[in-house]
Amino acid sequence: MSLQLPLPSLDRRRWLAAVGASLALAACAPMATAPSGADPLPSWNEGSNKQRIVEFVKAVSTEGGRDYVAPGDRIATFDNDGTLWLEYPMYTQVLFVFDRIRELAPQHPEWKTQDPFKSLLAGDMKGVMAGGTKGLLEMLGAAQSGSTPEEFEGIVQRWLQTAKDARFKRPYTELTYQPMQEVLRYLRANGFRTFIVSGGTVDFMRAFAQGVYGIPNEQVIGTRQKFAFEIRDGKPLVMMQPALEFNDDQDGKPIAIAQIIGKRPIAAFGNSDGDFQMLQWTTAGSGRRLGMIVHHDDGVREYAYDRDSPVGKLVEGLDRYQAMGWGLISMKNDWKEVFAPAK
Amino acid sequence: MSLQLPLPSLDRRRWLAAVGASLALAACAPMATAPSGADPLPSWNEGSNKQRIVEFVKAVSTEGGRDYVAPGDRIATFDNDGTLWLEYPMYTQVLFVFDRIRELAPQHPEWKTQDPFKSLLAGDMKGVMAGGTKGLLEMLGAAQSGSTPEEFEGIVQRWLQTAKDARFKRPYTELTYQPMQEVLRYLRANGFRTFIVSGGTVDFMRAFAQGVYGIPNEQVIGTRQKFAFEIRDGKPLVMMQPALEFNDDQDGKPIAIAQIIGKRPIAAFGNSDGDFQMLQWTTAGSGRRLGMIVHHDDGVREYAYDRDSPVGKLVEGLDRYQAMGWGLISMKNDWKEVFAPAK
Secondary structure, eight states, X not given: OOOOOOOTTTXXXXXXXXXXXXXXXXXXXXXXXXXXXXXXXXXXXXXXXXXXXXXHHHHHHXXXXXXXXXXXXXXXXXXXXXXXXXXXXXXXXXXXXXXXXXXXXXXXXXXXXXXXXXXXXXXXXXXXXXXXXXXXXXXXXXXXXXXXXXXXXXXXXXXXXXXXXXXXXXXXXXXXXXXXXXXXXXXXXXXXXXXXXXXXXXXHHHTTIIIIIOOOGGGEEEEEEEEEEEEETTEEEEEEEEEEEEOOSTTHHHHHIIIIIOSOOSEEEESSGGGHHHHHHHHTSSSOOEEEEEEOBOTTTSOXXXXXXXXXXXXXXXXXXXXXXXXXXXXXXXXXXXXXXXX | OOOOOOOTTTGGGGGGOOOOOOSOOTTOSOOOOOOTTSOSOTTBOSSHHHHHHHHHHHHHHSTTSTTOOOGGGOEEEEOOBTTTBOOOSSOHHHHHHHHHHHHHGGGOGGGGGSTTHHHHHTTXXXXXXXXXXXXXXXXXXXXXXXXXXXXXXXXXXXXXXXXXXXXXOSBGGGXXXXXXXXXXXXXXXXXXXEEEEXXXXXXXXXXXXXXXXXXXXXXXXXXXXXXXXXXXXXXXXXXXXXXXXXXXXTTHHHHHIIIIIOSOOSEEEESSGGXXXXXXXXXXXXXXXXXXXXXXXXXXXXXXXXXXXXXXXXXXXXXXXXXXXXXXXXXXXXXXXXXXXXX
C-alpha cells in the first residue's frame, strides 16, 4: 500500500505512527557479552559513526574512567518508526488502523455514510486524507478502543502475522533495521537499559517490542490513550478509550522520559524532527553523551527522504546536527545491511 | 507537628501524600538470595499472613510448579504512605509542602495577605484547613514548581536531612516499616521487580525511594505534575509546572500501572481504600495472586486508625478483604518490629 500523506500536521502527530511485529523472535534474547575482539556491530561499515558509538560505549562503561556511568544510569532511548524499523511511505500503525476499521465495518453500518470511514471503506484514499489529522484520530479512536490493553495486543499480533509491506513483501516485523538491532544488543550487553520513546501508541508497540527488539513493556514509552477502570459482571477491567491522554512527540518526548523514567538518558537515537528535543535534552546533560540521527538516504535498499517528506520529516536535525555534536547516520554509507535477515 | 485534617475529600486526594527520606541507606542493596532455611521475614511473627506471603513467593518462583510465573512477569506494586512508611497524623509530603512554603515566603510578599498562604505563615492551621483540597493543591503547586525534577529532588533531600517526626523524633526516612522492607527485599531476591504506586507525586518520592527502599526512579509511579520543555539561555530544560496531570489514587492506580508498566502485577500491597482498585485488579488476574492490606491497629507502637480517619481511611478494604481473598496484616500482631532500626 503506497500512500503519501499531504498533511503538514501529520508529522507533528507522529503518534499515528509506529509499526507492528507479532511474536517474531528476531534477535530478542539479550546478547551475552561479546568475546573481546569480536565486532559488536558487524552490519556497520567502518567509519566515524560506528566509531562514535563504540567509543561512547567503552567510555561510559569503563570503570575508573573519566566518563564512567553507573549501570543504573546507562539509559538509552530510541524512537521507533524510521529509527528501528520502516516508516515509509506510511507509518505501520496507520496501516493497522485502516485494516482494523475495514474489519470492524460490518458492526458499524453507520460508517457507510460517515467520513472518514465512508471514504476508507470505498477505497477513496484522497477522501480519507481530506479528513486530515482529525479524521485519522477519529479512526484511531474507533480502531483502538473498547478492549483491554491485553486484548488489544492480541489483535495487533494477529494482524502482524498476516500483514505485509507492499514493496518488500515481508511482514513488518521483519523490516527492522539490522544495524539498529545490533546497537540495541550491544548497549544491553554493556549494562544499558534500552527504552523505546515513540509517537506510536504504547499498546500498539507493546504487541511486538519484546519479541522484535527484546524490549519489555515497561520500557516502552509512547503516546498514551485514556484508559478507564470499570467493573463488568463483577470483574475489574482497564478499558482503552477513544481519546488521547498524552502525545509523545517533540517536546513530549523529554517530558515523558522525565515523568516515567525519571532519569535523563545518556544516549538517544532518532530520525526525524519529532526526535529533536529528545536528543537535545539528552546531549545537554553533563558528562559524555551520544546523540544519533538515522538519515534515510538510501533510495535503492530503502527510501531517500528528509526535508520534504510528510512522513519522518527531517529539517532541523539536518541543519543543526553538527552544531549539536550529533552523528548523522547514512543508511547508504554506514550500513552493510538495512533489514534484519529473513527467517 | 500534629494535624488532623477534617477534610472528607482529602483521603481521595492522596497524591498530597507520600513522605521523604534523603540518602539513608536503610537496606537499599538488593539482598543476595537468602541461604536456604534462613527466615526471609524475621520481623514477622509466625501466622497466616507471613505464611501467605512465603507460600505465594515459593509458588510463583518454583520452576515447573503449577503456579510458576516467569521472572519478567513477577511484578509487585506497593502503596507508599501507610504501607511502606508512616503517614499519620499527616502525609509527610504535606508537611514538606508547608515547610517549603515557609521557606519561600520571603520571595512572595503577596502571600502575607493571601490564603491559604497567609494562614499557614501565621501558624493558623484551622485557617489552612478551611482552604480544603483546593488550598492544599495551591500550596503544592507553589512549593513544587519552577525547578527541574533533578533540582527538586535535591530540595526534598535537603529537607529530609533535617525534618523529624514530632512524636518519634526521628527523620522520616527512618520511619519506614521494617517488616515491609523485608518483603521488598524478599520479593527482589526471588526475581520480582518492586514498584511504588502511590498518591504522592512522583518526584517527591524519587528523592528517597532508591536510598530508602532500593527502588529506582523508573519503578516509582505516582501522581504526575505537568512538565514543560523550555529553552533557557540556550539550555533545554524540563520544568515542573504548578498543575497536576494525573491523580494516582483509586481508579488511577490500575490505570497508571496498565499505562506505564503495561503488565498486571501478581502481588499488590496497600493500606487504605485508595489502594482498593489496585488490589482488586491485581488479584482478579489469572493464576496465583497476592493482595495484602496493612491494618494500622497498633496504637502503642504506631497508631490505630481505619474507618473514621481522614488520613489512610480504610472502610471498603475492611469490609471486603475476606471476600476478595486478601490478607489483612495486623501491625500489632503480625509485626515484631514496626520501624526500621535506628542508624
